[in-house]
Amino acid sequence: MTGKIVIRETVPADLAAIVEVHKKGFGYDKEAGLTAELLSDPTAEPTVSLLALRDGEAVGHILFTRCRIAGAEVQQPLFYILAPLAVVPSCQKQGVGGLLIAEGLQLLRERGAKLVFVLGHKEYYPRHGFIPGAEKLGFPAPYPILEKHADYWMAQALTDDGFSGPKGRVVCADALNRPEHWRE
Known part of the structure; x- marks a missing residue:
């Protein structure tokens, strides 16, 4: 990887670049489509959407969307879900x-968020402060997760x-509220 990485919040004009990062990063269209849907979903707001650029080219994207606790009072603390995160193949495994993640979590802290959840690789996300097994902490996922994958559902207190x-x-x-998005 050459050139400095610059991270900034996205603007609507970034949508095509964001979709392309997710297509390249995952190697298929599912997450790209989900990301575009989430960015236009009013139930996801307020969001934190960040783009990583190298030499002016989009090489990574992360999205944090609002979530809530079922049955809790209307005035809830700010909780978020990290989904999805993508980096183009030429920049993967380079930080x-x-x-x-670090920039997104810092922005969420500054904006008053208390918790962030993620369904993802149990070897990767704990390196960034996520605690595996969020259900054991009292926060079941939107859809049931197989017991063998329970540690993939994680949380981080901010x-x-x-x-x-x-x-x-x-x-x-x-x-994001569809069963197919909750199978790891």
């Missing part, structure tokens, strides 16, 4: 994903009291 307060099943944005 771009970690930079996106405040000292992040794990206090309402507990229960996590309710995600409408675009």
Whole structure:
């Protein structure tokens, strides 16, 4: 990887570049389509959407969307789901994903978020502060996750009291609220 990585919040004009990053990063269209849906889904707001650029070219993208706790009071703390994260193949395993995660978590802290959830690789996300087995912490995923994959559903507190307060099943944005997105 040559050139410095610059991370910035996305703007609507970035949509084509974001979709392309996800297509290249995953090697198929599913996450690219999901990302585009989430970016236009009012139930996902407020979002944090960050683009990583190298020499002006989009090489990574991360999206955090709002989630809630089922049955909890209307005025809930700010909770988020990290989904998806993509880095183009030529920049993978070079720290771009970690930079996106760190910058996103910092922005969420500054904006008052308490918790972030992710369904992902149990070897990768704990390196960035996520605790495997969020259901054991009192936060079941929107859809059941196979027991053998329970540790893939993770959480990270962004405040000292992040794990206090309402507990229960996590309710995600409408675009993400489909069983096929919850199979690891």
